[in-house]
Amino acid sequence: MKRFLQAAMLFGVLLAGVVVASQAQGLRSVLGTVLPYAAVAVLLVGVIYRVAGVWGRAPVPFRIPTSCGQQKALSWIKPSKLDNPSTTLGVIGRMALEVLVFRSLFRNVRTQLKPGPKLAYVGGWELWAAAMAFHWSFLLIVLRHMRYFTEPVAGFATMLAALDGFFEIGVPTLYVTNVLIVAGLGYLLLRRVFDPQLRMISLAADFFPLLLLLSIVVTGGLMRYFGHTDVASIKELAIGLITFHPVVPAGIGSLFFVHLTLVSVLLAYLPFSKLMHMPGVFLSPTRNLANNNRAERHVNPWNAPVKVHTYEEWEEEFHDKIEACGLPLDKP
Amino acid sequence: MHDSGKILAGLVVFGALVTFPVWYHAAWGGPLVKPRxxxxxxxxxxxxxxxxxxxxxxxxxxxxxxxxxxxxxxxxxxxxxxxxxxxxxxxxxxxxxxxxxxxxxxxxxxxxxxxxxxxxxxxxxxx
Structure with a gap:
């Protein structure tokens, strides 16, 4: 609980600061223009530095995939092509399933001691479902937001908005992703707070991003469904940002600046946080390599050259003496 | 850098996605019209x-x-x-x-x- 309270307090101070700053008219040009630019710059530089400068420099001399099935062996043993891929195609399939549908989360098996006493391994689908609900909703929400950043509005943004608001509940229409993302993030946060084992292994850095994302979703939802804002002015601000002629139109509510500032914090925080699993999943050597250690020889590139003296060389060196003893020779 | 081809390709895709609004607007963007x-x-x-x-x-x-x-x-x-x-x-x-x-x-x-x-x-x- 201590680490949750640490994160909650840290986040509370941040949120209070942002709320106070959003009230000040003088700070609007900072929150509305300077901060978003700085945040995107930190995001780009930070991600590129960590991926190319840190992770890219780490050598991966051997194949170390986690094998979750039968390795390719003899022709009459059925190999597990996705769980223990031996080809690049299998690796692509495995990675695609991991990135798109979080297949490994389905193995969230936990051990339980049931009355009897009986030891049971219980599979859980809740973590997988919440992760799917959150990540996919988040992606769709980001794509939907492109309606603010494109003029004329990009076709996919209108299409997704129509699909998302399919049920036409209320005015403005309720987006299904908004419900799903709150449910998903809520579950992911509450499981860390209320499950004793998970609370034990959770750090402040696990709670903080969840609180940040949840507050971004809540401020966005408040603007759409309850408070309402001048959407046309917000679009003016967004187009100003991407055309590098930043403007902060008058009449935008302070809630929008809270939302925008929290998004800027998220973008700038991303390269320093666990959220780097976004590029990290592609660079996991335990998943992005084919398990072909037995079929192909992988030589460690920085091995020191070993001086060897083969039998052929030895036989040639002592050829006459061996012959004189009457011993057999490979090359007489 | 190891596997530099693949890593750089991934980073180029990432950069293109993050800056999507900028180049989309440069290529196909139009002016904002105010209501009359x-x-x-x-x-x-x-x-x-x-x-x-x-x-x-x-x-x-x-x-x-x-x-x-x-x-x-x-x-x-x-x-x-x-x-x-x-x-x-x-x-x-x-x-x-x-x-x-x-x-x-x-x-x-x-x-x-x-x-x-x-x-x-x-x-x-x-x-």
């Missing part, structure tokens, strides 16, 4: 202040629909006490006569598709 009103308006003031209407017009229209269609009340009192006829066609469209010049400018740039004209007729437009 005709020069001769039937009324001097709107039923509610502009700032309120900008943020809440959809709620107001929705409540008008509910009171007219479900309860049969045609009368609506504005903040200054003035009585208005709760009607999109006979109140709003008297001044905001041109849907294409007024409603559609913001709605299309905000990517919003209101359902008003599923039932209502746009008097100046092609129906």
């Amino acid at each position: 009103l005709p020069a001769d308006l039937a009324e001097k003031e709107c039923i509610a202040p502009t700032a309120y209407m900008r943020e809440h017009h959809m709620e107001l229209l929705n409540s008008w629909r509910a009171q007219v269609v479900r309860d049969g009340h045609r009368s609506w009192t504005g903040e200054n006490g003035r009585q208005w006829r709760a009607s999109l066609t006979k109140t709003c469209l008297r001044c905001h006569a041109n849907k294409a010049d007024f409603c559609d400018t913001c709605h299309s740039s905000a990517g919003v598709k209101p359902v008003c004209f599923d039932c209502h007729v746009d008097p100046k437009g092609k129906n």
Whole structure:
């Protein structure tokens, strides 16, 4: 609980600061223009530095995939092509399933001691479902937001908005992703707070991003469904940002600046946080390599050259003496 | 850097996705169009202040629909006490006569598709 309270307090101070700053008219040009630019710059530089400068420099001399099935062996043993891929195609399939549908989360098996006493391994689908609900909703929400950043509005943004608001509940229409993302993030946060084992292994850095994302979703939802804002002015601000002629139109509510500032914090925080699993999943050597250690020889590139003296060389060196003893020779 | 080809390709894709609005706008972007009103308006003031209407017009229209269609009340009192006829066609469209010049400018740039004209007729437009 201590680490949750640490994160909650840290986040509370941040949120209070942002709320106070959003009230000040003088700070609007900072929150509305300077901060978003700085945040995107930190995001780009930070991600590129960590991926190319840190992770890219780490050598991966051997194949170390986690094998979750039968390795390719003899022709009459059925190999597990996705769980223990031996080809690049299998690796692509495995990675695609991991990135798109979080297949490994389905193995969230936990051990339980049931009355009897009986030891049971219980599979859980809740973590997988919440992760799917959150990540996919988040992606769709980001794509939907492109309606603010494109003029004329990009076709996919209108299409997704129509699909998302399919049920036409209320005015403005309720987006299904908004419900799903709150449910998903809520579950992911509450499981860390209320499950004793998970609370034990959770750090402040696990709670903080969840609180940040949840507050971004809540401020966005408040603007759409309850408070309402001048959407046309917000679009003016967004187009100003991407055309590098930043403007902060008058009449935008302070809630929008809270939302925008929290998004800027998220973008700038991303390269320093666990959220780097976004590029990290592609660079996991335990998943992005084919398990072909037995079929192909992988030589460690920085091995020191070993001086060897083969039998052929030895036989040639002592050829006459061996012959004189009457011993057999490979090359007489 | 190891596997530099694959890593750089991934980073290029990442950078392109993050900066999508910038290059999309440079290639296909157009100017933002502001809503226009005709020069001769039937009324001097709107039923509610502009700032309120900008943020809440959809709620107001929705409540008008509910009171007219479900309860049969045609009368609506504005903040200054003035009585208005709760009607999109006979109140709003008297001044905001041109849907294409007024409603559609913001709605299309905000990517919003209101359902008003599923039932209502746009008097100046092609129906």
